Structure formats: C-alpha cells, structure tokens
Amino acid sequence: MGNALRSADGGPVARVDLTGVHISELDDPTPYLEGGELLLTTGIPLVGDRESVREYVSRLASRGVVALGLGLGAGTDDVPADLEAACANAGLALLVVPVGIPFMHVSRAYWDLVGKTEQADLAASLNLQTSLTQAATRPQAVAAVIKALANAVGGWAVYLPADGSAETYWPPVERRILPQLRKETARLGLAGTHSAATFPLHGMDVIEYSIIADRRTAGFLAVCAGRRLRKADRQLMLTGCMLLAVAAQREWQLTRANSILSSTTTTLAVNGFVDAARFVAWDLIGSPLAERVQLLAIRGDNLEALSTSELADRVSDMVTDEPGSGLGESIRRSRLRAMDDGICYLILEPLTNSAGAEIVESAVKTPASHRAGRPSQFAAALSRPMPLSQLSGRVGDVRRSCALAPMGHIASGRSLLDPRAVEWVAQLAAYHRADLVGTVKSYIRHQGQWEVAARELELHRNSLRHRIGIATRLIDADLDDPDVSANLWLALRSASDGGTE
Numbered sequence: 001m002g003n004a005l006r007s008a009d010g011g012p013v014a015r016v017d018l019t020g021v022h023i024s025e026l027d028d029p030t031p032y033l034e035g036g037e038l039l040l041t042t043g044i045p046l047v048g049d050r051e052s053v054r055e056y057v058s059r060l061a062s063r064g065v066v067a068l069g070l071g072l073g074a075g076t077d078d079v080p081a082d083l084e085a086a087c088a089n090a091g092l093a094l095l096v097v098p099v100g101i102p103f104m105h106v107s108r109a110y111w112d113l114v115g116k117t118e119q120a121d122l123a124a125s126l127n128l129q130t131s132l133t134q135a136a137t138r139p140q141a142v143a144a145v146i147k148a149l150a151n152a153v154g155g156w157a158v159y160l161p162a163d164g165s166a167e168t169y170w171p172p173v174e175r176r177i178l179p180q181l182r183k184e185t186a187r188l189g190l191a192g193t194h195s196a197a198t199f200p201l202h203g204m205d206v207i208e209y210s211i212i213a214d215r216r217t218a219g220f221l222a223v224c225a226g227r228r229l230r231k232a233d234r235q236l237m238l239t240g241c242m243l244l245a246v247a248a249q250r251e252w253q254l255t256r257a258n259s260i261l262s263s264t265t266t267t268l269a270v271n272g273f274v275d276a277a278r279f280v281a282w283d284l285i286g287s288p289l290a291e292r293v294q295l296l297a298i299r300g301d302n303l304e305a306l307s308t309s310e311l312a313d314r315v316s317d318m319v320t321d322e323p324g325s326g327l328g329e330s331i332r333r334s335r336l337r338a339m340d341d342g343i344c345y346l347i348l349e350p351l352t353n354s355a356g357a358e359i360v361e362s363a364v365k366t367p368a369s370h371r372a373g374r375p376s377q378f379a380a381a382l383s384r385p386m387p388l389s390q391l392s393g394r395v396g397d398v399r400r401s402c403a404l405a406p407m408g409h410i411a412s413g414r415s416l417l418d419p420r421a422v423e424w425v426a427q428l429a430a431y432h433r434a435d436l437v438g439t440v441k442s443y444i445r446h447q448g449q450w451e452v453a454a455r456e457l458e459l460h461r462n463s464l465r466h467r468i469g470i471a472t473r474l475i476d477a478d479l480d481d482p483d484v485s486a487n488l489w490l491a492l493r494s495a496s497d498g499g500t501e
Helices: 052-065 079-089 101-114 130-136 142-152 171-189 230-268 274-285 306-317 324-333 386-405 418-428 436-445 449-458 461-475 481-495
Strands: 020-024 037-041 066-072 093-097 156-161 167-170 196-201 204-213 216-224 290-300 337-340 342-346 378-380 410-412
Touching: 020 130, 066 101, 079 093, 079 274, 093 196, 101 171, 130 324, 142 156, 142 167, 142 230, 156 171, 167 171, 171 216, 196 481, 204 230, 216 230, 230 274, 230 290, 230 337, 230 386, 274 386, 290 306, 290 324, 290 386, 290 461, 306 324, 306 342, 306 378, 324 342, 342 386, 378 386, 418 436, 418 461, 418 481, 436 461, 436 481, 449 461, 449 481
Parallel strands: 020 037, 020 196, 037 066, 066 093, 378 410
Antiparallel strands: 156 167, 156 216, 196 204, 204 216, 290 342, 290 378, 337 342
C-alpha cells in the first residue's frame, strides 16, 4: 500500500496477505466478502452507539476480514475510541486512510501488487459458466450477458458504458433505477481501477465492478440480487466482467477497422481513384457507392475526437432552413469520412426535398448559432450534387470555401467567392447611422476615387473618408485590397438583385 495507510495505534502496519480490497458503506457488507479482505469505509456504518460498533466489527471478524481501513476527512475526523477498542478485542487490524488520500489509491496499489504475482492469473483460471459463455457469442453480446446475470441472481443487472452512451439493463422494468445508479457510479469513482464497491439503492444492496479492456475503462457492471449472494454468484459476476471486457475490446477493434476503411475509401474517392474506392467500400458498407454525391468539408477544434453523430449535431446547430434541415441526418447516414490537414471531409448522398428532388442550393445565410448568440466553433462548406467521378475536381473549391468561411457558417463550395463577403454585406447593412452599403458600393464602383464617389453621393470628401473608415473597421478588411473589393462588390450586387447569382 506504499505510505498511504497507517496504523490507528501509531505502530507499524503489519504485513499480511490479502485476498482483495473492498469499499463499502453498508451496515453489513459480509454477503459481498469472502474473507481475507481489507475493507475500506468512510465511517457511515459507525454512527451508532458502542454496541452497534462492536456488532459491526464482530461481523467483519467472523467473516474473516483481515483489516478495516477508516478514511478520515469525509465526515470522520478522528478514530472513534469505541471502534479502536472493538477492533482490538476482535483481533481486527484497524488502519487509517489519511485525509486527502482517495480509496482508489489504496485499491490501485493492491492490484498493482497482485499483477506482479501469480494471483494475476486467478481471473484467467475461472471456469466460464455455460450460460454466460453462450450469451457472449450471440450478436447482441452485452445485452445477452446482462440478461443471463440478472436471471442467475434473481434480481437485476445493468451495464453502464464509460462514454455515457445508453445503458443496457435487465429486466426492462428496472429502468427506474438508472438515474440514481448513474449518480452512485460517478460518486464511487471506479474508473481506471480493477475495483468493486457495494452500496444501498432503493432499499437493496448493489455491487458494482469496473470493466477494464485494453487498459481503459469500458464501463461498469452493477448487479442487485433478489436473494442472499452465494460464492458461486460472485464467480459468475467476475466471469460476466471478463466477458463484457472482451465484448468491449471486440467493439473497439471493429470500430477502428471501420474507421480505417472509411478513411481509405474517402481518401481514394477525393483523389480520383473511384474504382479503388468502390472496391474498398464493399468491405465497409456492403453495397455500391452512390453515383451522385455531395462533399462536406468541416474545420474546427478537436474534430478527430468527435463521432460522426456528434459532427451531425454540430453542423445541425449551424442550420436554420432548407436545405440544412436534412443535412444533419445525411451526415449521420454517411459512412465515408476522412481527415486531411485539419479538414474533415464527408461524402454524402445528395440532399432531397419531400418530392425526392435534389436540393442544389447549399449556402446557409443565417447561422442559428450566431442568431442565438452562441458562436459556433466550426465552419463548413458543402458542394452541389455531382457525379462521383467528378468529386476529385471539386475538392479544391470546397476546401478553399471551408477555409474562408466564418465560424458558424456553412458556405457553398461551388464558387471561389469569399464566403465572408455575405457577412460583410450584413454588417454594413446593420449600421443604421449612415448608408454604408451605398457608400461602399459607390467607392468600389469608382475604384477608390474620393472626388468622384463623393460627388455621386453628394457628400463632402471628409464625410466619405469617415464612412469608409467605419466600414473598414466593421468588416475588419481593407477595401483597397483587390480581393476584398472584388468579393464584396459581387456580394453587394447579389444582395441588390435579391440574392441571385
């Protein structure tokens, strides 16, 4: 245990062999103990009088518990004298976990030691019960294992994935316990450890295990028996833990393999190797690639860590009207995704309206995230529908449009017009103290000639300079820059024509 534990009487901590480290706040945790354990508690079972403390210690000693560890700082600041006396009389070693030392540190230290000894082979040597083994081979392995465990102990069982996705539980009526079970799981903090804990829930005793696969926490198994637990039940739960770990690792491997196939197929398609992309896609989706597609490019922070479903949610947040209303669902259906130099590309089947016709307009003029006052961390560009064979020729336009699109905007990837120009026009139009739209249009039309533009606008030259200065600050761009003036001129013309190209 390193230096984390100390003896309650101030003496040295004796060296003893342990069969495990268990955490419990139950008044009677002995049904979940086999003997030889170090039991850790924050003192909740010790709030009674002297006799109740003596009976608690007696139960532990009778069960063969080797030592009791009392955590200080979570409601108990000092070792109760009644507890110290009861442990001495029962021959039960009383240890203290100092303030600030999590129980998980003690548990982790024990399992690190176990891993260096022959005890590490204990779990591997357990005989897998036939019902669980058969359950683990079925298509829905996790659901089958949970159902088999619940039926075996005559109660309920729940698997809580560590990533926060939907729980798997049996029987269905026990859905009611999920909210409180999530809270208890978060409070126990079993993530990252080969640990178990017991706690009361809705008047029943629950035992929960962490599920470790590939050195990561895959989730948590919680079991509540409808009767007193037997030794065979504990072995069954451990078997269930191992089978759930195998299922989690198998799912991760499948996800990684599909991700590689997806990236490979997408990369081949956007680089013009369409026949090769079709060949690889068979292993990924089991059907031919669509012959008409749209290309979506997204930039932003931490794109690699987002699932395709999460990406769909982010893009949907940027959409206010057609065609964007179906864009999120189109992204979710896509199996073709790849990253290249910070840009995430997705190949989508073309968006269609209710009549099944393709939607060719793809610019979103009023980002919902901006309108709601919540600037998005992502920008995107969406191409027009095109034959799959033409995809590689459009990647450059889509990439440039994505790179220039302001955060929170989905730009059209069908032209080289700077997507910021639409926002510039909106910023100029929103200024109500002067006609900045007309001023800038005249200034650009006359190629920055102050005298000519001032006469056209019937303004003094200094007033014109003042307005142009305001416009420059609003759009944060130089109107004398040819790229800026050209794009802004086209956007102003488009706005004056009712938004048509």
